[in-house]
Amino acid sequence: MGEGCDTCRLALSLPPEANKNYRCTPSAVIRFAHEDGRSRFILIDAGKTFREQVIRWFPRCDVARVDAILLTHHHADAVLGLDDVRDVQSHDPVSGRIMPLPVYLSATCMSYVAKQFPYLAMQPDPVTGNTPRRVSSLDWRIVEESPHVAYDIEGLMIRMLPVMHGEDTVALGFLIDNGRQRIAYISDVSRLLSETEWQLTAATTAVGKKEEVEREVHPRKEIDLLMLDCLLPWGRHPTHMCLPQCLVVIRKLRPARTLLIGMGHEIEHESLNKKLLRLADSEGIHVALAYDGLRVPIIL
Numbered sequence: 001m002g003e004g005c006d007t008c009r010l011a012l013s014l015p016p017e018a019n020k021n022y023r024c025t026p027s028a029v030i031r032f033a034h035e036d037g038r039s040r041f042i043l044i045d046a047g048k049t050f051r052e053q054v055i056r057w058f059p060r061c062d063v064a065r066v067d068a069i070l071l072t073h074h075h076a077d078a079v080l081g082l083d084d085v086r087d088v089q090s091h092d093p094v095s096g097r098i099m100p101l102p103v104y105l106s107a108t109c110m111s112y113v114a115k116q117f118p119y120l121a122m123q124p125d126p127v128t129g130n131t132p133r134r135v136s137s138l139d140w141r142i143v144e145e146s147p148h149v150a151y152d153i154e155g156l157m158i159r160m161l162p163v164m165h166g167e168d169t170v171a172l173g174f175l176i177d178n179g180r181q182r183i184a185y186i187s188d189v190s191r192l193l194s195e196t197e198w199q200l201t202a203a204t205t206a207v208g209k210k211e212e213v214e215r216e217v218h219p220r221k222e223i224d225l226l227m228l229d230c231l232l233p234w235g236r237h238p239t240h241m242c243l244p245q246c247l248v249v250i251r252k253l254r255p256a257r258t259l260l261i262g263m264g265h266e267i268e269h270e271s272l273n274k275k276l277l278r279l280a281d282s283e284g285i286h287v288a289l290a291y292d293g294l295r296v297p298i299i300l
């Protein structure tokens with residue numbers, strides 16, 4: 001909170017529920033109806049404000065529990081709420097035990113998390129299903145940092161999108177890709193890797209390197225919704241995209257709709273959002289700022 005900063009003053013002037021400048025760490029919950037008729041809830045990241053987000057937004061957005069977690073990377077704004085996950089875990093109705101919650105993450109992220117939370121990194125006991133202490137019970141699932149593999153996560157097909165988050169760190173974005181909708185979430189990125197950009201680029205026929213074509217013969221439709229990291233309204237930053245780089249990506253990929261996420265206090269919501277909305281008329285691109293508590297209904 002900077003002294004004399006208009007965005008921070010606005011962020012503190014109204015309750016968070018009615019205030020688009022009050023921002024917790026970037027996160028999302030994908031809620032969808034599974035084939036079995038029950039809703040599923042997939043959480044992306046549990047950062048340092050996870051507990052606050054759960055208390056404020058889960059009841060308002062009808063998030064009943066968490067069925068799986070996707071982690072983008074190992075930084076505090078993505079993983080430091082993992083200890084609080086216990087409070088949203090399901091319990092076995094008969095035994096009352098905490099049901100182990102699948103967490104999808106890269107091998108690199110796992111190695112950092114194991115140091116940050118050694119007591120959470122232990123796999124649940126195969127017999128009792130419980131970890132030794134009364135802590136989050138997490139079932140770690142290491143994923144490949146490749147956009148060519150689609151994982152079935154609670155019945156939803158999701159691809160990993162490796163991206164550079166600073167030149168020394170690979171973070172993951174995620175692409176829901178179920179044949180009807182292509183929804184991408186990339187919260188921590190300074191540069192797209194070529195194979196990720198390839199996966200996000202629409203193609204009417206399978207084109208690409210021979211080995212890519214063999215792995216993936218289906219044409220790729222345009223991205224229906226892109227959620228993209230945008231730290232600053234100007235310039236460049238070593239570990240995050242800023243608006244100029246976001247616009248380059250959006251103009252190239254032409255997603256049907258883009259929501260910018262992860263903004264710093266240099267971005268005041270209403271003033272920049274107004275400018276972004278004008279891009280629909282001037283360039284035919286649909287870009288807006290996301291905000292805490294935003295719900296985006298999509299027919300998956």
Ligand SMILES: [Zn+2]
Pocket residue numbers: 001002005006007008009265266
């Ligand atoms: Zn500020």
Ligand SMILES: [Zn+2]
Pocket residue numbers: 073075165188
């Ligand atoms: Zn980070």
